[in-house]
Amino acid sequence: MISHRETRFVPYPxxxxxxxxxxxxxxxxxxxWVVALRVLSRSENHLTAEMAVGYGGLRERYTSDIRLDPQMxxxxxxxxxxxxxxxxxxxRFIPQGEGCEIEFSIQFEFKSRLLHGVAGAKFEKVMLKMTDAFEARAKAIKENGEAA
Incomplete structure (x- = not known):
């Protein structure tokens, strides 16, 4: 299984x-790397979504259960x-002055050992860039005055 955990401060609320x-x-x-995303069901603090991801020549589709806790x-x-x-x-996002601390963790393992061997390293590279991508999106929203 591949896992990654990071904590970082960002200058965004x-x-x-x-x-x-x-x-x-x-x-x-x-x-x-997100080719498509479709929300299959939604309630106040819960989503089920199907995501298609691609990296290099690899394309995969999976369905996730997403739990949202806006208060925490x-x-x-x-x-x-x-x-x-x-x-x-x-x-998890913890307020710190005008910014916040991000706590992010991910773990994954492909069902197929062959796929894990071939795609595991590529997928790991993508996962290591996740917090960067979300931070860049927050920066763009703040600079352009967009709604999140």
């Missing part, structure tokens, strides 16, 4: 960072179906 991460329908606009500024994601034996990621 926790509410903005939470809004960017929880707005999954916009992922194809700013995450280059947490987003928890777990795969329901797809090519992974395990895929979970967790986001």
């Amino acid at each position: 926790a509410e903005l960072m939470y809004a960017v991460v929880s707005d999954v329908e916009k992922y194809p606009q700013f995450l280059p 500024r947490r987003v928890d994601v777990a795969q329901i179906s797809g090519p992974f034996k395990t895929l979970e990621n967790h986001w």
Whole structure:
């Protein structure tokens, strides 16, 4: 299994960072490896979404359960179906002055050992860039005065 955990400070409010991460329908606009995303069901603090991702020649589609906690500024994601034996990621945004601390963790393992061997390293590179991509999106929103 491949896992990654990081904590970093960003100069953007926790509410903005939470809004960017929880707005999954916009992922194809700013995450280059997200080819398509479709929300299958939605309730106040819960989504089920199907995501198609691509990196190099590899394309995969999977469905995730997404739990949103706006009060605690947490987003928890777990795969329901797809090519992974395990895929979970967790986001938490902690206010710190005018910015916030991001706590991000992800772990994954493909069902197929062959796919894990071939795609695992590529997928890991993508995952290591996740916080950078969300931080860049928050910066663009703040600079352009967009709604998150």
